[in-house]
Amino acid sequence: MATLPSKAGAVTLMDFARSIDPDGKVARVVEALNQTNEILTDMAWIEGNLPTGHRSTIRNGLPSVIFRQLYQGVPASKSSRIQVDDTCGMLTGRAEVDQDLAELNGNVNDFRYSESASFMEAMNQLFVSTLFYGNTNTSPQSFMGLAPRYSAISAGGPNKQNIISAGGGTANGQNSVWLVGWGEQTVTGIFPKGSKAGLSHEDLGLIDAFDASNNRYRAYAEYWRWKCGLTVRDWRYAVRICNIDQAGLVADTTGGTYKLIEYMLRAIARIPALGMCRPVFYVNRTIKEMLGIQAMNKSTNALALTQGAEQFTTTFMGIPVRLCDQLLSTEAVVS
Numbered sequence: 001m002a003t004l005p006s007k008a009g010a011v012t013l014m015d016f017a018r019s020i021d022p023d024g025k026v027a028r029v030v031e032a033l034n035q036t037n038e039i040l041t042d043m044a045w046i047e048g049n050l051p052t053g054h055r056s057t058i059r060n061g062l063p064s065v066i067f068r069q070l071y072q073g074v075p076a077s078k079s080s081r082i083q084v085d086d087t088c089g090m091l092t093g094r095a096e097v098d099q100d101l102a103e104l105n106g107n108v109n110d111f112r113y114s115e116s117a118s119f120m121e122a123m124n125q126l127f128v129s130t131l132f133y134g135n136t137n138t139s140p141q142s143f144m145g146l147a148p149r150y151s152a153i154s155a156g157g158p159n160k161q162n163i164i165s166a167g168g169g170t171a172n173g174q175n176s177v178w179l180v181g182w183g184e185q186t187v188t189g190i191f192p193k194g195s196k197a198g199l200s201h202e203d204l205g206l207i208d209a210f211d212a213s214n215n216r217y218r219a220y221a222e223y224w225r226w227k228c229g230l231t232v233r234d235w236r237y238a239v240r241i242c243n244i245d246q247a248g249l250v251a252d253t254t255g256g257t258y259k260l261i262e263y264m265l266r267a268i269a270r271i272p273a274l275g276m277c278r279p280v281f282y283v284n285r286t287i288k289e290m291l292g293i294q295a296m297n298k299s300t301n302a303l304a305l306t307q308g309a310e311q312f313t314t315t316f317m318g319i320p321v322r323l324c325d326q327l328l329s330t331e332a333v334v335s
Helices: 013-017 108-133 158-162 246-251 260-270 285-296
Strands: 045-047 053-061 080-087 089-098 163-165 174-182 187-191 200-210 216-232 238-245 278-283 303-308 311-316 319-323
Touching (some): 053 216, 089 108, 089 200, 158 163, 158 238, 163 260, 238 246, 260 278, 285 311
Parallel strands (some): 278 319
Antiparallel strands (some): 053 080, 174 238, 187 216, 303 311
């Protein structure tokens, strides 16, 4: 007897069985794939001025001024400006669960909610990954992240002064620490003009879905959508400490090899005016661990661990140090 081909992305009976407790209730799933990406709670957001994103007008030249003598004329001059367009991507997801499968135990809403939680986590992870590493030159459907904007030192543009190399090796095992000064005039998330900010969810209810052979069946459907992007209106308000070698970092709990504390101090000095933004450091789990050890060892008074709301918070010079699991430890060397 021939078997029908399965539809990619469809929830199966095996998936359902693994979601039900022995008492017949929808299981409380252990979300072992969930990550901590605290940048999601820090980002500033503005509505773009374009249907596809945001256009920033940036002053890139000052007018000429002089000390005038008596009876001397003053030449007319003017400043110069450039315009930069940042586009948004449309992050989407779609769930379709066979009606008879969802209704097997009468827990339709619980089962659908459990599946929805995984979509929200998947979209959060892809958004944060794109926020750091998205490149519209290779993936035009996404948006430009931070790393491609701060990716060259020797042949880079003016923003190369905000790229601090920790002198790592030549292998693709590098880490980065980011200092971002959030603000409407500095670095901010964007959503297209006329659209809504944040993740939107649409319950499509019961629909006619299609199997792999293009035959219809009834299914509960949901649609997820997030129109999002990033604009760096003033490049001086983001600093990348790159080329932190993973192999050396794991063994270095004192900061002696890569002198992260020194590099973080240098990063702060690159920000023109801390009062003009909300500065936050972002690190991956390995670097957060090492900084925590340094704070406990009291190796520097500038690095502190404080307890509040039943959790510890790491700060450096009063600036929060946040954890982002989407920050890689396999970056290429920035040169």
